[in-house]
Amino acid sequence: MNAVFYIAAAVAAVSTIMVVSRSNAVYSLLYLIVSLLSVALIFFVLGAPFIAALEVIIYAGAIMVLFVFTIMMLNLGPQTAEQERKWLSGRAWAGPSILVAILMAEMLYVLWGGDHQVEGRHIVEPKEVSVALYGPYVMIVELSSMLLLGGLVAAYHLGRRVHGDGKEQQP
Amino acid sequence: MGLLSWLIAVPFITTLAVIFTPASQWKAVRWISAVGTGIQLALTALLTYRYWIAAAPDTTATMVAKLTKLYFVERIPWFESLGIQYFVGVDGISVSMIILTSIIIFTGTLASWNVESRTKEFFALLLLLVTGVFGVFVSFDLFLFFMFYELAVLPMYLLIGIWGTGPKEYSAMKLTLMLLVGSAFVLVGLFAMYHVSGLHTFDLQALAGASFSKDFQTWVFPLIFVGFGVLGALYPFHTWSPDGHSSAPTAVSMLHAGVLMKLGGYGALRIGVYLLPEGAKAWGLFFMGLTTINILYGSLGAVMQKDLKYFTAYSSVSHCGFVLFGVATLTVMGLKGAVLQMFSHGIMTGLFFGLIGMVYGRTHTRLIPDMGGLAKVMPWLATSFYIAGLASLGLPGLAGFVAETHVFLGGFFGNPWSNPTATGVLTILATMSIVVTAVYVLRGLATVFQGPITVAEYETLTDATLPEKIATGMLIATLVFVGVVPQYFITLIEASVMPMINRLSMGS
């Protein structure tokens, strides 16, 4: 039944638009989480439970990090308490909550054993994913690892502090 | 390596020799250049002799057949897949232009004997420029032609920018940019011909065999003519010329007005009229009109000038107008006259600019009203100046007369493709410029050389030195030679314009 897919896709689209259009970073982040969750559900109904799980685990983890960074960048001060109080107002969480509620309903429906697969889809198990990655696509995996290493080395250089005397300090 | 390759190689090797001479040896640089251009002159003499022997007609019947083909041809494939080759050869037009260039660069080297700042760079650039000029005159492959054409234009920027006088940077930039916009037009035309012909070759002779439609020729011809016309100071694209010439150092003015501007007329003739005869017929009258403006405007402009160099530069605009006018007449007489005018104006204006440089080196002014009575202290220079002046107003017995007569006759009798009344009227208008020329030349020269000496310091000035005498003497001898016995030149040129005339009359 395709309705599950379409509802999840609509939730994803709406929440992503909200991410871009919010002026407050924290609001945007809330919508971003909703957006990622709905994408995970889309993956699930498309027959990729493994990717769906990864989406939730990695992005939820990453989102938390992003969240922490944002809080750090917004200078902490006496106004923060006031700010946090505002976040608890209805306007901030009502939207995401409604969207998440829709997702929740869908999830319950799927858990109940409802007909959720998009027609004609073959369910890709984790084993198949691994075989593909380390079989025909091993070069891409290797290349990605080089990309990560390159990024790491670069981040290491950029993150290193320089003392006043110009000497470099190990982090 | 054939004779023509040597003609390109000798100036280039001389350039390299100059570059590798240490800058402290700047006196040696002059000698290297003089020897190099001297060898070039000797090679040119050899080329002329061998061409004359090879092409000498036994009978009138063989004359056209013998003189119309190319001699000393060298073909080496270059970028084969694109139909680009190293293809050099000469016909009568090329030979006469090569003679002109050799004489001018040799005398130009002598005339720049006293360039003392950055001598090495000066001669290197001058010789590089001349390499390009020789290359253009012998190239029969359009890629090669265009390559040498741009090579000849660019060193001018530095030559004027570094060693020039007055608003030199402005003039240099204006000159370079205008000429390159001109070559942009040419480039569009070249590519259009290359692709539309379907032959995939840049070989000029092979392209002549292509059948271009009349519509195609009608839109390409003006691109080629105007593109080359910019270098030939075609009105209204001539504005770089007075500024450029007046700012340039002596040898550069000589070379530029004497030879480089001829590349414009040469290109318009060789590529424009030869490859696109139908286009030429469609646009002939229009360009005759423009060049008539050129001729009149240039001569009237010269009347107003106070500066000797501006004076000569405007007169060059007028005289180069004759070249393009001759080309636009599309008659045997006119084309012959155009080539003759290229030659005679080259020599004459070279002489003019050389002399101006020599006079300026002594008086340190170029303003006509500031000078007077100079003939008393520098009789050689004054006499030479008068001869050049008389040649430019078309005195019989000097080269200018032969050329201008041909051009006017060609224009007056007209061609079958243009309105005869219009061509006649335009020719008569153009002829009037001779009167104006007489006015400004005689008045200007009289002010400078006749009468009492106006400034006391001028009393102590000296006449021409030996290199200067050699330089001016050579140029005057050429002027007189062509003026008195023009038939050699006319034979040389006449047969070579015949292919163009044949193509013109074929279509109608």
Place this chain on the structure above:
Amino acid sequence: MLMLPEIIVVVTAMAVLVADLFLTERLRMGVTWLSLAGLAVAAGAVFATPMNGSMFGGQFVVDAVGWWFKLFFVISGFFTVLLSMDLLHGRTTCRMRGIGSPGEYYTVLLFTISGMMYLVSARDMVLLYVSLELATIPLFALAAWRREDIRSGEAGLKYVIVGALASAFILYGLGLIYGLTGQISLDAARVLKGSPAFWFAAAMLTAGIGFKLTLVPFHLWAADVFEGAPMPITAYLSVASKGTGLAFMFQLFFRMMGGWVHDWALMIALFAAVTMTLGNCVAIVQHNIKRFMAFSAISHAGVFIMGFLGPHDYGVPAMLFYLLAYIASTLALFAGIVWYSNETGRETIRDYRGLSRTNPLMALAMMLALFSLAGIPPLSGFVGKFFLFSVAAGAGFHWLVGIAAVNSTIALYNYLRIVREMYIEPVHEDGPAAPASWSLSITTAVLTTALVLLGIIPFFYNAINGSTIAWLSAVLPH
């Protein structure tokens, strides 16, 4: 072993990273030698690989065009290392703080080179995308390498944001293509018929590549990034981002959208006209040499894509040849610019005044490079431009040839501004004291010779042309 060149570059990168940990400060130069040696061996390996063959079930393919691109990338990487070494090892008169860390610098540089090499061999959308990221993400860091310089940081940040945007475009386009074909092979997309989704994908991909290749209107990042990046990286960016963009465009127009390139000729011609005109016109008002070079690079992007217009048996070799000429000329010019900036720390065009008096050879080399970029005969830049213009004319775009030729004149005006400073203006009272180091001298000498000879000796063009003929018959629709 088809992948040998890539493997050599990657192994060199790893070796440099590890060696950097063990080398003492005195022996730190070793990493430079290691990088140079690795790239030289990689260039040899490229030569040794055949011009056709495939690996990994057709995901990785070497063909004639890829072969040439790889050679160009390795060569530009090699000379970038030569340009960088003085600055990285503190051998300059004008010390620049916060640049250092040669080991990491070379590692990251080598990674980007390997990414570019994988990009041209990729025949699979995922590999194509990952290798594109490998080629660009480390470049973000290189642009921001001078940590203490706020402009360098700004350059890095701008590059990240724009690069991410471009990646998003490309990814979206690739995603749509995948959705249409259900396969990740690049060639699978060639049979696609026109449909709105397909055209949307094509637009997305073109926009994404437009960012990489700095086509107008996707060029806005270039000037700031070029200005902020360290000088050798500016040099590398101006050749590498061009090369990568062009290679990606080959993948797009000759493989994924293979059947459509003729129908889009007008669009390409418009892009070319707008890009070169805007690049050249904005360059007129630039005073900083890096920004100037950025706009020069933009205008050259417009010249490059003219090669996609016309008869491809002319266009492909012409683009490759011009890329070679462009790399030689740009890097030769940058050798002079890097030297000047190393010695004096200044980088405005006015500062070059009188250089021909104090350092005639360097000024001569720079002038030749500038003239080659402007397309003045007989230098290779002229020959390359001539061929590309001819391609446009062959496709019937005579107006574009006119615009391009007029643009060459504007470009010449721009380049003459530098020549004017070097040759006509009086000497700068505080010019560079030291002559160029051996590495910069070698770079200048080799590349200047190359830029002169490439256009005169027909061997190079004929070699490119000869090897691409077979390629074209395999790639182009009949």
